Amino acid sequence: MAVIASNCPQHRVVVVDINEARIAAWQSDQLPIYEPGLEELVRRVRNKNLFFSTEISRNIAEADIIFVSVNTPTKTFGQGAGRAADLQYWETTARQILENSDSPKVVVEKSTLPVRTAEAMERILRSNGNGHHFEVVSNPEFLAEGTAIRDMQQPDRVLIGGRETPSGQRAVQAIVDIYSQWVPNERIITTNLWSAELSKLVANAFLAQRISSINAISALCEKTEADVTEVAHAIGMDSRIGAKFLRAGVGFGGSCFKKDILNLVYLCEHYGLQEVAAYWEQVVRMNEYQQARFVSNMISSMFNTVAGKRVAIFGAAFKANTSDTRESPALDVCRALLEEHADVVMTDPHALDMARADLGDLAQQVTFEPDPHQAAKGAHALAILTEWPDFAQLDYQALYKSMVKPAFIFDGRNILQHQKLHAIGFNVYAIGKPPLTNFAK
Numbered sequence: 440m441a442v443i444a445s446n447c448p449q450h451r452v453v454v455v456d457i458n459e460a461r462i463a464a465w466q467s468d469q470l471p472i473y474e475p476g477l478e479e480l481v482r483r484v485r486n487k488n489l490f491f492s493t494e495i496s497r498n499i500a501e502a503d504i505i506f507v508s509v510n511t512p513t514k515t516f517g518q519g520a521g522r523a524a525d526l527q528y529w530e531t532t533a534r535q536i537l538e539n540s541d542s543p544k545v546v547v548e549k550s551t552l553p554v555r556t557a558e559a560m561e562r563i564l565r566s567n568g569n570g571h572h573f574e575v576v577s578n579p580e581f582l583a584e585g586t587a588i589r590d591m592q593q594p595d596r597v598l599i600g601g602r603e604t605p606s607g608q609r610a611v612q613a614i615v616d617i618y619s620q621w622v623p624n625e626r627i628i629t630t631n632l633w634s635a636e637l638s639k640l641v642a643n644a645f646l647a648q649r650i651s652s653i654n655a656i657s658a659l660c661e662k663t664e665a666d667v668t669e670v671a672h673a674i675g676m677d678s679r680i681g682a683k684f685l686r687a688g689v690g691f692g693g694s695c696f697k698k699d700i701l702n703l704v705y706l707c708e709h710y711g712l713q714e715v716a717a718y719w720e721q722v723v724r725m726n727e728y729q730q731a732r733f734v735s736n737m738i739s740s741m742f743n744t745v746a747g748k749r750v751a752i753f754g755a756a757f758k759a760n761t762s763d764t765r766e767s768p769a770l771d772v773c774r775a776l777l778e779e780h781a782d783v784v785m786t787d788p789h790a791l792d793m794a795r796a797d798l799g800d801l802a803q804q805v806t807f808e809p810d811p812h813q814a815a816k817g818a819h820a821l822a823i824l825t826e827w828p829d830f831a832q833l834d835y836q837a838l839y840k841s842m843v844k845p846a847f848i849f850d851g852r853n854i855l856q857h858q859k860l861h862a863i864g865f866n867v868y869a870i871g872k873p874p875l876t877n878f879a880k
Contacts, residue, residue: 440506441480442591444489446621451488453502455495465491473762473789476588499539504613506578507532508549513698522705524553524698533563536573543572545610549580551639551699553706557632574610576601577632579639584693585760597627600635607632640703644719647696649684651725657687657871658732667871668853687871689824689851690729692757692766697723730768733870734775737849740868741820746780749843751818753811754825754852755787755794762789764797768851769824777804786814788829812838820847826854839863845877 444452456462464471466485470478481489492498499505509528514520529550536546546564548557557575564573577600582590597618601611611629618627630638653671660667667687675682691697700723707716738745757767764770769785776783784806785794791809795802808814811830815821815838823830831854839846848860850869857867861875868874 441477441484441489442588443617444484444487445480446592447617448488450617451490453490453492453498455492455498457493457495459493462491462493473760474584474587475760480588495535496539499536500541502544503542504545504547504617505536506547506549507536511550511552511698513701519705522701522708524551524702524705526552526556526559529556529560530563533560537564537566540571540573544574545613546573546575547614548575548577548636551579551643551695551702552577552636553640553702555633556636572606574601574606575632576607576610576614577635578614579635581639581642584763585758592621594622594626597622598630598635598638599627600630600632603631640699640706643695643699644703644722646684647691647700647726648719648722650686650688650691650696651722651729653685653687654690654729654870655725657729660687660871661873664873665871666873670871687853688729688768688826689733689772689870690726690768692768693763694765697726697766730771731775733768733849733851734772734779736868737776737820737822737847738779740849740866740874741847744779745776745819747782748819749782749784749817750776750820750822751811751814752776752783752785753787753814753821753823753830754790754827755785756790756825756827759826759828762793764790764793767794767797767825770794770797772822772824772851773798773805774801777801782806784808784814784818786811787825788827790825812841816841817843818846819843820849822849822851823854824851826852828854831855835860835865836863839865 440452440454443450454465461471470481507529509532511524511526511529514523514525529552536544546560557577560575579598581594599611599614601607615627615629653667656670657667660670671685671687674680675685700719704716704720707719741748752769752773754769755764755767757763757765773783773785783804785791786808787794791807795807798805811833819842846865848855848865848867850857850867853869857869857872857875860867861877864877866876866878
């Protein structure tokens with residue numbers, strides 16, 4: 440919405456939420472999330488044509504176009520638990536729109552939703568016969584955390600799906616007119632409603648599949664002493680494959696990939712496509728395997744126990760340039776190490792507060808240290824779990840001196856200079872590469 444406001448000064452954009460503290464944060468100098476470039480952008484348009492409010496009913500009534508961006512987490516109860524999308528917040532919003540509308544509206548799905556959800560929204564919006572016409576449009580979001588502003592300003596594509604009726608196409612054109620203020624027309628794709636809804640799930644599934652595929656090969660590389668970076672470079676130069684999303688690591692995280700794949704699995708099962716469901720579910724299982732394998736390698740390399748040993752986790756966010764720790768591999772590794780009775784200290788430039796909240800009661804067992812040098816002091820091992828550039832630029836000679844010997848580094852993102860670390864004295868274990876040890880043979 441900040442990007443839309445900055446590119447469309449003729450439009451009044453209002454972001455509403457039931458969370459008063461979050462709205463207050465959006466109106467302060469301490470935004471509730473970290474995203475490069477976001478703070479500067481919000482400051483530029485805030486209170487000019489971008490506004491934040493908790494007055495949901497009034498702003499629904501005044502709006503011509505409503506973007507619905509509520510959370511759609513995986514269900515934790517009842518039918519479809521663990522796979523299907525939980526649509527209770529989405530339905531509540533649809534009913535709020537109906538209750539507070541006294542004029543026609545275009546309702547835009549921004550949340551990631553199961554295919555054909557728009558049909559249910561249409562039924563709700565047209566249920567009371569008040570004579571007002573609602574048109575539902577699907578406009579899934581393809582931005583990535585950490586590069587969200589750039590992805591919105593210079594998108595690969597903007598996808599807009601609507602009903603193939605005169606009123607449906609007018610609604611689609613209304614959304615096209617917004618994006619065309621800064622996006623070239625050839626990058627704006629219009630489709631039918633169901634193709635747009637399904638495309639978001641499938642895009643995330645395909646991206647996650649590539650990560651799980653290269654991570655599966657990283658396990659084989661470690662057994663055969665091949666180098667996964669070299670393998671990824673070689674296959675990535677094949678134009679049919681391409682180089683993106685072929686970087687091996689400890690696994691993918693974030694709010695989208697796992698949730699959307701499980702949603703896709705549930706849809707396939709619902710339509711009786713059991714083999715297709717099993718295929719996509721294996722992508723999630725491979726991701727879980729990669730995280731479990733990382734912890735297993737740590738334990739076996741550190742003489743089959745980490746109990747009582749200080750382990751410094753470098754990174755809490757699921758990726759660099761975000762404060763988001765949802766489904767972060769770093770937190771899963773942290774939980775596994777705590778189960779092994781390790782003494783865990785965690786450092787991250789922006790995500791420690793969110794990590795503390797996401798870990799819940801387990802946070803009491805973790806030391807949260809903003810300074811990586813202090814985190815490493817007295818540690819037996821360092822585990823690099825977020826690819827922050829800061830971590831690659833640390834003084835590892837000084838870190839090594841402050842650690843218990845033998846000192847270990849487990850590079851779960853392959854961002855460090857392993858030969859140099861080995862020369863300093865570290866025992867280095869990276870994803871998909873032969874270990875570099877300093878033990879006498």
